Amino acid sequence: MSRPARPARHTLRNLAFLSPWLVGTGLFFLYPLVATAYLSFTHYDGFTAPTWTGLRNWSYVVHHYPFFWPAMRNTLWLVIVIVTLRLLFGLAVGMLVIRLKRGGGFFRTLYYAPYLAPPVAGTIAFVFLLNPGTGAVNTVLGRLGLPQPGWFNDPAWSKPSLTLLALWCIGDLMVIFMASLLDVPRDLYEAADLDGAGAFARFRFVTLPFIQPILVFAAVTGVIAMMQYYTEPQVAGQVASGQIIGSGTQTEPGYPDGSTLTLPQLVYNLGFQRFDVGAACVIALVLFAFSMVFAALLMRRGSGFLAED
Amino acid sequence: MAAVSADRPTYRSRPMLGWIAEHAVAVGLGLLFVLPFVFVFLTSVMSDQQTLTKDLWPQTWQWHNYVDVWHTGGFATWWRNTILYATLGTALTLVSSIPVAYALAHFRFRGRKLAMMVVVATMMLPPQVVIVPMYLFWAKELHLSGTLWPLIIPLAFGDAFSIFLLRQFLLTVPREYIEAARIDGCSDLGAMLRIVLPLSRPAIVAVGLFQFFYLWNDYFGPQIYTSENPGAWTLSYGLASFKSAHHTNWNLTMAATLLVMAPVIAVFFLAQKAFIEGVTLTGVKG
Numbered sequence: 001m002s003r004p005a006r007p008a009r010h011t012l013r014n015l016a017f018l019s020p021w022l023v024g025t026g027l028f029f030l031y032p033l034v035a036t037a038y039l040s041f042t043h044y045d046g047f048t049a050p051t052w053t054g055l056r057n058w059s060y061v062v063h064h065y066p067f068f069w070p071a072m073r074n075t076l077w078l079v080i081v082i083v084t085l086r087l088l089f090g091l092a093v094g095m096l097v098i099r100l101k102r103g104g105g106f107f108r109t110l111y112y113a114p115y116l117a118p119p120v121a122g123t124i125a126f127v128f129l130l131n132p133g134t135g136a137v138n139t140v141l142g143r144l145g146l147p148q149p150g151w152f153n154d155p156a157w158s159k160p161s162l163t164l165l166a167l168w169c170i171g172d173l174m175v176i177f178m179a180s181l182l183d184v185p186r187d188l189y190e191a192a193d194l195d196g197a198g199a200f201a202r203f204r205f206v207t208l209p210f211i212q213p214i215l216v217f218a219a220v221t222g223v224i225a226m227m228q229y230y231t232e233p234q235v236a237g238q239v240a241s242g243q244i245i246g247s248g249t250q251t252e253p254g255y256p257d258g259s260t261l262t263l264p265q266l267v268y269n270l271g272f273q274r275f276d277v278g279a280a281c282v283i284a285l286v287l288f289a290f291s292m293v294f295a296a297l298l299m300r301r302g303s304g305f306l307a308e309d
Numbered sequence: 310m311a312a313v314s315a316d317r318p319t320y321r322s323r324p325m326l327g328w329i330a331e332h333a334v335a336v337g338l339g340l341l342f343v344l345p346f347v348f349v350f351l352t353s354v355m356s357d358q359q360t361l362t363k364d365l366w367p368q369t370w371q372w373h374n375y376v377d378v379w380h381t382g383g384f385a386t387w388w389r390n391t392i393l394y395a396t397l398g399t400a401l402t403l404v405s406s407i408p409v410a411y412a413l414a415h416f417r418f419r420g421r422k423l424a425m426m427v428v429v430a431t432m433m434l435p436p437q438v439v440i441v442p443m444y445l446f447w448a449k450e451l452h453l454s455g456t457l458w459p460l461i462i463p464l465a466f467g468d469a470f471s472i473f474l475l476r477q478f479l480l481t482v483p484r485e486y487i488e489a490a491r492i493d494g495c496s497d498l499g500a501m502l503r504i505v506l507p508l509s510r511p512a513i514v515a516v517g518l519f520q521f522f523y524l525w526n527d528y529f530g531p532q533i534y535t536s537e538n539p540g541a542w543t544l545s546y547g548l549a550s551f552k553s554a555h556h557t558n559w560n561l562t563m564a565a566t567l568l569v570m571a572p573v574i575a576v577f578f579l580a581q582k583a584f585i586e587g588v589t590l591t592g593v594k595g
Contacts, residue, residue: 010418013497017412018424020405024466029431032439032446039441046445093338099331109581110339114346116573118526120545121566124552125349128559136348139363168345175585228435231528235549264529267437272444272533280441288438295433299426306425 033288040281050277057278065279067254067269071261074254077159078229078262082166083222087215090173097174098181108178115171123235126165127152152240155259162232162260173218180214181207217298217305224294226262227287233260234268263287346570353564360559374564381561383539384568387547394457394531394543395524401464402471402520403513409467410475411501415487425476432469436529444533455538460530470523471516474587478512479505515587518580525573544569 044050130151254261271280447459
């Protein structure tokens with residue numbers, strides 16, 4: 001008698017524990033996802049009822065919306081440059097900190113702190129410090145007789161400026177790399193020393209294979225972060241151009257010259273500035289597709305990410 | 310003999326040189342990391358006119374800039390709103406996410422793997438993907454735009470990143486503990502509250518801190534829902550508008566910037582250990 005009753009009780013218990021999330025996933029993920037897909041095939045300005053227009057929004061975004069391809073190109077640039085440099089720099093800083101015999105904890109704290117600075121605050125600080133005319137950085141460069149770039153005000157330098165900001169905020173990678181580096185078994189290094197391995201060989205044949213899963217994890221989450229890259233380029237563009245923020249004014253996004261446009265900014269530009277809801281939803285779906293490809297990469301079998309027991 | 314004595318200093322000085330080189334690099338790098346904070350601080354106490362010059366060192370130390378910031382724009386209001394958003398949001402996140410994480414870590418049921426995959430998918434989802442229908446829902450159906458409620462209410466329904474991190478940690482709680490509690494007559498809820506939660510305090514603190522910082526720093530959410538009503542702005546959103554909307558000078562902007570950074574950095578120094586343990590939780594175990 002009690003046997004069939006148990007699974008039923010468990011189902012109820014499972015549902016009870018999972019209920020907040022089940023409701024949340026339905027209301028704040030599945031429903032809006034379906035609605036986004038539907039709206040991407042309609043003409044909708046947010047006020048009058050949506051009308052079905054088939055693939056018109058898709059064709060508009062791909063062929064006529066002037067910001068789509070610049071944003072795609074910028075994203076590619078950011079993924080290649082920022083993700084790669086952050087991996088290399090994070091690894092270098094992590095290796096440096098674990099080698100320090102004195103003050104390791106102090107330096108770890110010091111290098112970690114900028115990561116916590118609110119992105120808006122960090123971005124405004126960088127735009128100010130990298131101000132081409134009177135900023136501290138160009139002042140110092142000028143005194144040293146070095147060239148003084150236009151930084152956030154020059155289309156050729158705006159993405160490198162964002163890269164500097166991203167490298168300043170290296171704390172997250174430093175800490176996960178440090179944890180992984182400290183996990184490398186000591187005896188592997190001792191064995192390598194007995195075999196007469198130099199510093200490079202030790203790194204190449206002992207450290208690197210051991211920390212590879214973490215590197216892959218950091219690379220994939222780094223790419224996903226670039227898909228969501230919004231606050232820094234948005235605030236940098238607006239502050240550097242001196243535009244008024246927050247009053248809902250129509251502003252050209254991606255200052256200077258579209259060089260800091262990313263896909264999330266297009267959703268904002270189309271949906272909340274131009275009231276072209278359908279086209280905004282097209283961009284949202286493109287973003288969704290990219291993100292899910294990389295999420296699937298993270299969860300692929302054997303990655304250890306889901307830590308199935 | 311001569312060869313030996315000549316060798317000894319080099320033999321001893323090599324690790325010494327390495328030590329000096331490593332620490333020199335560490336100090337140099339430390340300066341690079343700290344200099345932005347230093348320049349922001351120096352600018353924050355300058356006079357209006359001096360911020361537009363190439364001088365890096367303040368001619369006069371105008372400490373009253375920090376007082377002026379409070380009377381500029383809605384700085385005090387933004388503080389109140391941010392504290393409400395971050396604390397209430399974090400509390401709701403923890404209350405709603407802990408049972409879900411516990412179930413995903415310790416209950417066996419069909420679809421558990423699928424549920425985990427949905428958690429990861431939503432965690433990786435840029436908020437912009439679903440923002441259009443979400444905004445229409447909150448603004449047109451519930452008339453809650455111009456407030457922070459569209460950002461706070463969903464946190465009562467679990468937050469994917471928090472669920473994921475908590476679940477990773479809860480997997481490490483030995484199943485035997487839970488089974489022993491069940492045998493002693495604890496209910497599932499009782500086992501979670503009395504056995505698992507006390508054991509998981511470091512993880513809960515870390516996840517709570519992460520969420521608090523995330524909400525404190527959030528820019529996109531407040532931009533979408535509160536831009537029409539400055540009375541509901543948060544620090545991050547208000548700060549972005551500070552320079553231009555109020556015709557504020559750079560010295561006040563830098564003072565505001567530092568005031569927005571300060572609590573976050575202060576909390577970090579107080580809770581550093583919990584924080585860094587939490588970061589390592591996000592990584593996979595090699």
